[in-house]
Amino acid sequence: MFSYSRKNNAIIFQTAISYLKGVGPSRAQILGKELGIFTYGDLANFFPNRYIDRTRFYKIKELQPNSSEVQLIGMISGLRTVKQKRGSRLVAQFTDDSGQMELVWFRGAKWIKDSIKGNVPYVIFGKVTHFNGVFNMPHPEMELLSEYKKGFKTAMQPVYRSTELLTNKGVSNRVMQKMVQQLYFEAKGKFGETLSQKIIDQQQLISKNEAMFSIHFPQSQEQLTKARYRLKFEELFFIQLQLIVKNLTNKTKNKGYVFDRVGDHFHTFYKNHLPFELTNAQKMVLKEIRKDLNTGAQMNRLLQGDVGSGKTIVAVLTMLIAIDNGFQSALIAPTEILASQHFKAVEELLLPLGINVRLLTGSSTAAQRRVIHQELESGSLHIIIGTHALFEDKVIFKNLGLAIIDEQHRFGVAQRAKMWMKNDLPPHILVMTATPIPRTLAMSVYGDLDISVIDELPPGRKMIKTIHRFDNNRLAVFKFLRDEIVKGRQVYIVYPLIQESEQLDYKDLMDGYESISREFPLPDFRISIVHGKMKSADKEYEMQRFVKGETQIMVATTVIEVGVNVPNASVMIIESAERFGLSQLHQLRGRVGRGADQSYCILMSGQKLSKEAKTRLQTMVSTNDGFKIAEVDLKLRGPGDLMGTQQSGVLNLKIADIVHDADLLYKARKAAREVAYSNLGHTDPAYAHVWQTFESILKNKSLWANIS
Ligand code: ADP
């Protein structure tokens, strides 16, 4: 019997919207085109943007200049067209027993003229403005009083998103409301429950039916809150369930090599050559990784750790485990500079173990490549470090067991997948990122990856002092620089690089370079410059001069953003700091504070700052904590912008919002984990209903397709 009623529901919600009383083919067409509403179900799931109180009626004499939205009852008369500079406007008198005002339309005049009736009372609603001593209401919502009386009366009336075309075609908010009302006359009570009773009880949710009604026609604020809570929970829950199930099936499907030996290389290195004691966070992450490598499933782990938190050593130790188990490793970095830094660091660390490590980048010579290709195929090369050159098909491994990808946000998912094909079973994947992602976001976007976090910096790190200075303080800043350089420190001066105006940015950089050269002349001062227009050999040469301490000032664009490690550099000056995003500012700041000395970050900006730019700079000044910064960034930019378009599917939420509904997201994830883990075979009857919904979501690619 139950399945019979479900089938019925499905049919009613699939009904084309043109069958709804009061819609018809031409409106149906506009609704589809403008709002994506094609069926009854689409309309039911077209939730209001906000709600307004329409129980109160005003008299014209009560109106105040700057009244907000008001509702009045009166007659409309005296329609006339008034010519203005461009086009014309339509004006009408509106009269009640207390006075007169004007109604004004700048668009849609024809439809208004044709439809307005004289000598009958209307209910009008809108914002009033006060102009030349007369109150007027532009583009009022209008409805015959007699019609108004037929509708649901509630203190909270839904306001729906609209478009200009809809307004011009007479599909006002009132019309939308009436359509939804009509829908509910026909469909009320027919929303199939999407969750299991067990979850509804546990989470104290209202039913789907009640929620779907109250979201459109709440009888009170409290009821609205409950409806929103229920629908948000459901949305987040099913997204989490999808991610968790995907992760679990990946683990059963993607068999991986078993690294069950922790052998000589690892132990020897750990005991005799580790240059420092690992932090607790590093130890913990290593434990998580070792566990992954031993399960027989492919590891897919994201390692998040702020700049300087010590991810490299974790990578090195993981590669040693691979070697101990007879496998090769690849470490991939997004830039040549970074790849060669990794190479040098790793080579030096592993020198005492006699491990063969090589570097492959775009600028490797043909001869070098030949050796590398040959050694990779014979298996005598244990560790290859490089740029995306490693993704190329001609790079063939004897036995690749581990791919570590540094700075994940520079590589696409497709590139990551390329590494999978380089052995019979996919190698274990460790993705390292220094761009902390707020937990809520990571859960939504990387829910199918396992996540480790290094949330602790190595001991003895000094806080980087960050200050904000305006351009007219430049002389004082230069003096400070000179003092630091005289003390033996090195400094970075970074200029923005924004693609659209590359030419201009280049000019800024060169102007800056010239004035710095004047201010810091030879022979006392030596300056390096690195920018995107240079050949990579030249870049590398300049970079090396700075790394070796031959130059004290590094003038650069953001090419140095990622990973570069010069412990003696203790001052970071960021020019036009207002043009950088928060995460980029934080990344840049992370280039200093790597040595024993007190480090500084100076954010230079013009006087005129947008509100957002101010928030960014203030945030940088007030905290060094990358996760806090990421939270602010998420609030400023929203999840879509933060992650780029590739992830927008997961983030394209209809009613929930991962910034404001973080608590609910945790709850939803917990509930989803319980369902997924206790019940992967879909056998527990308590969750049968959830799995039914789940299957239908997979089939329809949307929770809101409403075939629930
Ligand atoms: P990131 O996470 O930014 O890649 P790195 O791995 O480059 O950080 O480490 C930053 C610096 O901290 C390096 O100089 C490294 O040698 C040092 N370091 C890493 N771990 C520790 C530790 N546990 N104790 C002391 N220094 C450490």
Ligand code: MG
């Ligand atoms: Mg690093």
